[in-house]
Amino acid sequence: METSTEAGPAGGxxxxxxxxVLCLATLVLVVDNMVLTVAVPALTESLHASAQNIQWVLDSYILVFAGLLLTTxxxxxxxxxRRVLIIGLAVFGVASAVATLASNPGELIAxxxxxxxxxxxxxxxxxSILITVFTDEAERRKAMAAWTVVAMVGLVGGPVLGGVMISHFWWGSVFLLNIPIAVLAIISAVVLMPESKGPWRKPDPLGTVLxxxxxxxxxxxxxxxxxxxARPSTLIALAIxxxxxxxxxxxxxxxxxPMVPLQLFKQRNFSGGSxxxxxxQIGNGGLLLVMTQYLQFVLGYSALKASLCFIPLAVAALIFNTLGAGLGMKFGNRPLMFVGLLICxxxxxxxxDLGVxxxxTKLFVGLFLLGAGSGLAMPAAxxxxxxxxPPEHAGVSSALNDTVQQTGAALGVAIMGTVVASRFTAGMPASVQGTARKSLGQAVSTGNAQVIDAARHAFTHAASIAYIAGAVGVTAAAIVSFVVLRDVKAPASPSDGEDGSVDSSTLVAAEA
Incomplete structure (x- = not known):
């Protein structure tokens, strides 16, 4: 294999x-996922989409994304x-361009x-590229903190930017945001990024299908x-x-x-961290969903104003991600993760404790604490x-970690959504019937002051129960991290240059 000889200050x-480049690639994913939530009302009206159409617009992405992660x-x-990253960016960018031109729900779902x-x-x-490129522990922590901050900024900034775009243009403009970011990331990857890959292994077609x-x-x-x-389709899918x-x-x-090295779960840090x-993620999964409804329907904020309320979360994450990179070198991953999760x-x-x-003030304090705790815990984890x-399994191991987190987030949305919906219905007066009894949005749309007031109080109480459940889940995560994780100082690799340059055994010459 032809190897890269990149070293020295230029390599640094x-x-x-x-x-x-890696942050740009992450940003395009996070912004797209968050910005779509703002665009749903506009595209529903423009495309004459049914509730089932909208559900498929949202679910088709996550089904394909989660199903293919281990394979990719x-x-x-x-x-x-690098090759797979560039192909992914190209596919994502072209698909975003197609989405802006969709004239019916079927085209948008495709x-x-x-x-x-x-x-x-x-x-x-x-x-996987990040951990391959940054072999020095201190530099890797800083890089991981920056990567996490970008994801958090996209999480908060996506809806804000989407709200601005929709207020001035049409719903498809939210997908246009992806295209320049993808193009810039592709060009930068071709120019700057060396190729890296593991040793050649036999394909595993059965494992891929399963x-x-x-x-x-x-x-x-x-x-x-x-x-x-108990729905038949759900039970059949569960059996499969x-x-x-x-x-x-x-x-x-x-x-x-094997396609996936499952023996990784025998390692305490991998299994405990995962x-x-x-x-x-189960605790956090439905947070934005519930909080957005609280801000818009209970407090009466516009979509844009509701999005701006999440700024304390992003600011705290930025500050404490930066602090965490230094503290991690001094104290290790386990105490940082434990303290961060307790803050969450x-x-x-x-x-x-939020009321109608x-x-x-209370909202901003809670979101700031959540950002601070996440900023300390997530990069450490x-x-x-x-x-x-091991470097040769960096890609599929990263995918395994992503899969576990995506599944947890989806489960969190399902659990929190179910808890809030059931408690909301139980908290509504018996005199309220129909869809208004089951949906906060429908209750608000009735225009009946008494129904709206009852719905606001019922939803706030239901959300409180969901948040307490989230606190229990995060506390359990803190306990698991403290008991299972171990901080082991790895010996320096003889192939690592003093400047932390990339291990040449995992790099092949860049295809400039």
Missing amino acids: RRRWLILI GSLSDRFGR ARVAMGIGGALLMPSTL SIVGLTSAVWVIIELPKGF AVVALVSFGIWETRIAE FSLTLV AVAFVVLA DDGL ITAIMGAV
Whole structure:
């Protein structure tokens, strides 16, 4: 294999430029996912979309994205992480352009499926390239903190930017945001980024099919949970998911060259970190969904004003991600993750105390604490997880971590949505019937002052219960991280240059 000889100061400078490319690639995914929530009312009216159409616009992406993650992570290890990243960006950018031109729900759903494929291609590559490029522990922590901050900024900034775009242009303009970011990231990747890949392994077609079928079915079950677990379609999907995923696990432990190295779960940092993040994502998964409804329907804010309320979350994440990079070197991942998660639990308790007439002070305190805790805990968790990953499996291991978190987030949305919906209905007066009894939005749309007031109080109480459940989940994650994780100082690799340049055994010459 022809190897890269990049080293020295130039290599050091290039690493940080590569980080910018990885942050751009992450930004395009996060912004797209968040901006679509703002565009739903406008595209519903413009495309004459039914509620089922909108559900498929939202769900088609996550189904394809989650179902393909392990496969695309394996492909990036085999064929090159930069190559797969560029292909993913190109697919995502082209699909975004197609989405802007959609004239009916079917065309938009097809574009969202293509965007899910592009997202699945580029997401594992970003984190795997990051840990391959940044071999020095201190630099890796700083890079991980920057990468996490960009994701948080996109999480908050996406709806704000989307609200501005929709107020001045048409609904399709929200997808235009992806195109220049994707183009810039592709050009930068071609110019700056070296190729990296693992050693060649035999394809695993059976494992690929089983993982796609199992993960897609599992996510479908989670999405359908709020509609009722006993539905025949949900039970069939659950049976398929269990059979496929169990078969996948057995098969991957029997073959000589598995697609996914499941033995990683024998490592405390990988298994403990992954399980902790899953619990966190379950707690956080429905936060934005519930909080957005609280801001818009209970407090009466516009979509844009509601989005601006999340700024304290982003500011705190920025500050504490930066602090966490230095503190992690001094204290290690385990205490940083433990303290950060406990702060998140306190944030949920603060948010659980929100009432129908509260001002913004309590809300901002809760969101700031949540951003601070996440800023300390999340980079430490991901650093611990990926630090346990051998370079040759960086892509598929990153995909495995992404899959666990995506599943946790989807489960969190389903659980929190179900809890809030059931408690909301139970809290509504018996005199209120029809859809207004089951939906806050429908209750507000009646225009009846008494119904609206009852709905506001019922929803706030239901949200409080959900936030308490989130606090319990995050506290459990803190306990798991403290008990399971270990901070082990890895010896310096003899192949690592003093400047932290990339290990040449995992790099091939850039295709300039």
